[in-house]
Amino acid sequence: MTERYIGLMSGTSLDGVDGVLVEFSESKPRVALHRSAPFATHLRAELLALNTPGGNELHRAALAANALARVYAQVVADLLAGAGIEAADVQAIGAHGQTVRHRPQEFGADAQQGLAAAGYTLQLNNPALLAELTGVDVVADFRSRDLAAGGQGAPLVPAFHREVFGQAGETVAVLNIGGIANLSVLGADASVLGFDCGPGNALMDYWCQRHTSRPFDAGGAWAAGGTVNAPLLQVLLGEPYLAKAPPKSTGRDLFNPDWLTARLRPFNALAPQEIQATLTEFSASACAASVASYAKSSKSLIVCGGGALNTHLMQRLQAGLPQVAVMSSEARGLPPLQVEAAAFAWLARKTLRREAGNLASVTGARGERVLGAIYPA
Known part of the structure; x- marks a missing residue:
């Protein structure tokens, strides 16, 4: 039986969103379709600005996350239309979000209480809105569980x-x-x-x-x-x-x-x-x-x-x-702009199957963990 997942990636280059429809069967995962959407100039500028401290950050970040979710939703719609399938034909969407801060293991250490530094990582996203707009289950927030287990939270690919x-x-x-x-x-x-x-x-x-x-x-x-x-x-x-x-x-x-x-x-x-x-x-x-x-x-x-x-x-x-x-x-066999998006389709499938998505040898976490949070459609 073939399972279909969609992976969405907007990376630190801030050039836009790459989305792929990935089919999983007995063989290696296969990218069936690729679609992309550039960021509007004002959204790119705002996402870039939110990488550094500034005024009214919480409000601006929330609005940018909403706007990002809408770009994600458009890419999903393009993939569904291009493949001639319905939302119900897709098991889940893996949406990494837009990283605006990544400070693992930098804060929170307390030797007297035996607390190791955890730090934080922040990916702007609104997966609930994305699930609402697409009618497909969404898996997001892939990094934070690895971070909680003492890891870097990255790289996950x-x-x-x-x-x-x-x-x-x-x-x-x-x-x-x-x-x-x-x-x-x-x-x-x-x-x-x-x-x-x-x-x-x-x-x-x-x-x-x-x-x-x-x-x-x-x-x-x-x-x-x-x-x-x-x-x-x-x-x-x-x-x-x-x-x-x-x-x-x-x-x-x-x-x-x-x-x-x-x-x-x-x-x-x-x-x-x-x-x-x-x-x-x-x-x-x-x-x-x-x-x-x-x-x-x-x-x-x-x-x-x-x-x-x-x-x-x-x-x-x-x-x-x-x-x-x-x-x-x-x-x-895998074009360069499709690899990371395909990775998050693969990670979303891992999450739904309750399988670990991280590698402790890579991130330094205390062990393998199931990554991500699920937002049902």
């Missing part, structure tokens, strides 16, 4: 990467490059390691938007025409987070315009294109270093997320990993 990209007896590295980049190492011995390894597209997109008014550097063409500044690159690579051992996760809480501005102060004579070239090299170098350190025996690096469409970034990754075949996830 390595378990799905193992499902779709794992090869028996072979170590495989999978790199998702969204706003933040995360690496999954699928060991030949069936072990899995995963962590956030650098800024991905976030800083490149910010710099491109600021200086060209384009939301991203298409194909990396602007960066490819510039020259990497070696001293600036070394300053960027000096970020202490990069040297931390996993488990670890990060976000725009760290890699944001303020972080970049502080490091650019001694380099204000550089042309914007030089800085774009250096930011691209920074993202590639941070990712390549993680692969070299934690996936030494992998002969291939499967890249997904929007970064896989950046030709120059992919070339710089290949240059940094000359012994590894760097390829788009499309070469392994």
Whole structure:
């Protein structure tokens, strides 16, 4: 019997929503349909602004969550129409929400009371509204249970990467490059390691938007025409987070315009294109270093997320990993913009089946946990 789930993902790149209809049967999950919707300019700006403290945050966040749920609902409607099916034909929707803060294990420690630091993670969403608008059960809030169990709450996709990209007896590295980049190492011995390894597209997109008014550097063409500044690159690579051992996760809480501005102060004579070239090299170098350190025996690096469409970034990754075949996830049967959305369809199915969705080896949680909260239609 085939089961259908919908996965929805709006990542830290803030470019919009990707939605997939995934069919589960005896074989590996299959993406039957993909639809996407860009964010309206004002919604993107508000979601970006809510990543940093500001006035009237609770009210603004609630309204942004409502608006996000409506974009999600439109993508669901497009998927149902495209597949020629009804809401009742879908078991559930997995909706990750929009991460605006991610501060795991930073707050709440009390040695006298024996309390470990838990911190928090916050994904804007209104899953109740989404269930109401679509008529489909919604699974959301995937990160918080792992966090409560002492984990980072992220990344959650390595378990799905193992499902779709794992090869028996072979170590495989999978790199998702969204706003933040995360690496999954699928060991030949069936072990899995995963962590956030650098800024991905976030800083490149910010710099491109600021200086060209384009939301991203298409194909990396602007960066490819510039020259990497070696001293600036070394300053960027000096970020202490990069040297931390996993488990670890990060976000725009760290890699944001303020972080970049502080490091650019001694380099204000550089042309914007030089800085774009250096930011691209920074993202590639941070990712390549993680692969070299934690996936030494992998002969291939499967890249997904929007970064896989950046030709120059992919070339710089290949240059940094000359012994590894760097390829788009499309070469392994799953286009790069579908992977994360498909992961949340897969996680939603795990939740409904009361199966663990996290990997303690990845997040550092005390054990495997059933993730997510269910909002019945």
